[in-house]
Amino acid sequence: MKRYFGKKVSTAVFISGRGSNLKNLIKFSRNKKSPIKIDLVFSNNRNAYGLSYAKIEKINTLFINDKKFYILEKKLLKILKEKKIKFICLAGFMRILTNNFIKKFKGRIINIHPSLLPKYKGLNTHRRVLDNNEIYTGCTVHFVNYKLDSGKIILQKKIKIFKNDNLKKLSKRVLKEEHKIYPKAIMKIFS
Ligand code: GAR
Numbered sequence: 001m002k003r004y005f006g007k008k009v010s011t012a013v014f015i016s017g018r019g020s021n022l023k024n025l026i027k028f029s030r031n032k033k034s035p036i037k038i039d040l041v042f043s044n045n046r047n048a049y050g051l052s053y054a055k056i057e058k059i060n061t062l063f064i065n066d067k068k069f070y071i072l073e074k075k076l077l078k079i080l081k082e083k084k085i086k087f088i089c090l091a092g093f094m095r096i097l098t099n100n101f102i103k104k105f106k107g108r109i110i111n112i113h114p115s116l117l118p119k120y121k122g123l124n125t126h127r128r129v130l131d132n133n134e135i136y137t138g139c140t141v142h143f144v145n146y147k148l149d150s151g152k153i154i155l156q157k158k159i160k161i162f163k164n165d166n167l168k169k170l171s172k173r174v175l176k177e178e179h180k181i182y183p184k185a186i187m188k189i190f191s
Contacts, residue, residue: 008037009190012085014093015043019050020175021091021112021182026057028183035190040083042076044095073101080105090144091182094123099146109144110189111151112182114174116158117142121149126171129161137161137170139178141185155185 011029013022022041029038041054042062054061062079066072080088090111102109115125116138129137138158143151157177161170 009035009087010039010083010085011036011087011089012040012042012080012083013038013089013091015041015048015050015091016045016094017048017050017092019048019053019092021178022050023053024179025089025091025182025186026054026059028186034183034186036087036089036186040080040085044072044093050092069095070098070100073098077101077104089182089186096148097144102144102146107143110154110185111142111144111149112178113140113142113149114171114178116140116156117149117153126167126174130165130167130170134161137174139174139181141181154188155181157181 008029013025015022026038028034029036038059040060040062041051042064043051044065046063046065051061051063060083062076064072064075066075086108088105088109090109093111097109113121113125115121115129116136117140120128126137136158138156140156141154142149143154145151157180159174159177
């Protein structure tokens with residue numbers, strides 16, 4: 001990624017729900033040392049809590065949904081271009097971007113995933129990890145490429161699973177680590 005010298009990179013965050021990673025990234029982006037500035041929060045879900053939070057924080061929000069995902073992406077790409085967005089952080093965005101979209105932002109989209117990739121790509125990671133009696137799980141920030149959850153890993157944190165862990169406890173502990181590694185991964189990219 002292009003080195004960052006002073007001027008913050010105009011960034012969009014894509015979310016689908018709660019938005020705790022978004023909240024954390026907003027806080028991080030306001031740090032003087034952060035290489036990114038969040039200029040847009042996009043969601044495909046009108047009721048995503050993260051959208052309300054972004055509004056409170058006076059960040060531009062955008063909701064688009066369409067049964068035809070390529071139409072959604074077409075509208076979205078137009079707005080990203082108008083707003084001169086240069087970098088995209090996926091933070092709990094639960095749709096799979098098409099190759100066409102990824103091509104337009106090649107090497108400039110990153111994602112956070114709640115597992116120790118390449119293990120447990122896709123959905124319901126914590127459930128599957130617990131069902132398989134894994135000893136470790138984790139979280140990963142990676143570049144988005146044409147294959148789901150398979151792009152180059154930027155940063156990863158390994159997390160021990162305890163005997164008395166359940167879905168709630170484990171997801172809470174992993175999320176806490178997600179909040180630590182997402183900003184660190186961004187710093188790493190632009191350093
Ligand atoms: C996070 O745990 C994130 O890693 C996960 O969704 C959650 C969103 O939480 N993302 C994925 O599973 C992507 N495949 P948040 O809305 O509170 O940030």
